[in-house]
Amino acid sequence: MEINELKEIDKTVKGWLHESRDNVLRKIDTRLKVDTKTSRRDLVTNIDKQNEKFLVGKIREFDPDAKILGEEGFGDQVHSTDGRIWIIDPIDGTMNFVKQRNHFAIMIALYEDGKGVLGYVMDVIGKHLLSGGPDLGVFDNGHPLPPVKDTSLREGLIGLSGPMVLHNDYNMVDIAQQSLGMRIYGSAGIDIISVLRGELVGYISYLKPWDFGAGRILCETAGLKMTTIDGRRLDVLSSTPVLLATRNAHQDILTIVSK
């Protein structure tokens, strides 16, 4: 895609995100309709659904030939990475959204033939929009993101998934103990923003395409590594434990995982 076309898409997506945020904020103090999906900890609300419908509608109008992969299923069945795919998470961190009305994100990604083109991760309450891609660079609220320092695990705080720590999956306890401390925020989007802003040296969680699709584009552009937990290439349509980290911390963590 040409740079001017990319900038035009970028402007359009940011418009959707701002409208989407305003929609969510307008309803944030109303009584939510909360349903459970696979367990009592896997929630969906009327706002997740409304917001996905809103974004799907905008994308269909703007890019009718593309496929859409959305968490709540209002998009398409997507079985191949051919062509253009939009990936959306209308509310990432729904548990935080329901219980805290805070610490949740809206995420949008555009892939073309499996390659990341543009990614957007918005911390709605914290008011951070991380945006960009390989051809535009990464921006934090419109300002170029400062280079992310290549900190080691030993010198950084690590974002982890609560359940993975409690089950000590992949030696998660050792990983936490080697770091300066673990943090658990409960939203992939919030953790990914924290890694991009240098507040965490990495993040590990079991993720689905809508959890990591946008973040992956931004993180790889910023020189971070995002792979499966055992260091393999991450397929954008897969659901798997994901390891995002600085290059140094990524190596440190792989050593502990493979012990």
Place this chain on the structure above:
Amino acid sequence: MEINELKEIDKTVKGWLHESRDNVLRKIDTRLKVDTKTSRRDLVTNIDKQNEKFLVGKIREFDPDAKILGEEGFGDQVHSTDGRIWIIDPIDGTMNFVKQRNHFAIMIALYEDGKGVLGYVMDVIGKHLLSGGPDLGVFDNGHPLPPVKDTSLREGLIGLSGPMVLHNDYNMVDIAQQSLGMRIYGSAGIDIISVLRGELVGYISYLKPWDFGAGRILCETAGLKMTTIDGRRLDVLSSTPVLLATRNAHQDILTIVSK
């Protein structure tokens, strides 16, 4: 103390806090001088020290007869709860401050003969000041704090100390598993604000007087329970594992701790 006198003190302390926040923010992008205290995870910076000296100076001028208990030792040796005691934590969550420049708090408490009079917990970057006491009530950025719902552990998110989870102290893993999820924020002040705002149903960590002194006054005023981890009365001069929670969650957690 009379209500007018309390309001006058309240106004004065808020003035110190705003000045103190401005001092911290002015230096937040400078290179910090970081020293370790008891371990590589127990840090103090030049800004912790400067801010404690600033607050101690303000208190000495305003209330010369009172004793001051400060984390960094610029106050007094305090061995009894008699009389007026000011307790200050100039930067709570120093690790977050150093590694994130985010998620840290400034805290001030006033006790008289062991009884909490006024407490202040300020999330510097998140811009929340929780303030008040038994005679004034609790305020969030100057607005009366909405009543905190008496949510059970099973229906809430719980804030925990990372090290206590990793060592499974006091059945912390069971506590996390019974809740809807654990969160680890790495600052007592940030966790206490989250409990007061209803974002967490409770918080458990090993704490020192400057970590819980201010929060205790606000939490008890708001109808929350703060005790030792085994449910005993919390002495304001003690360093101990602390359990803060709604009444329901407090009971739920004590049952798990004593298993």
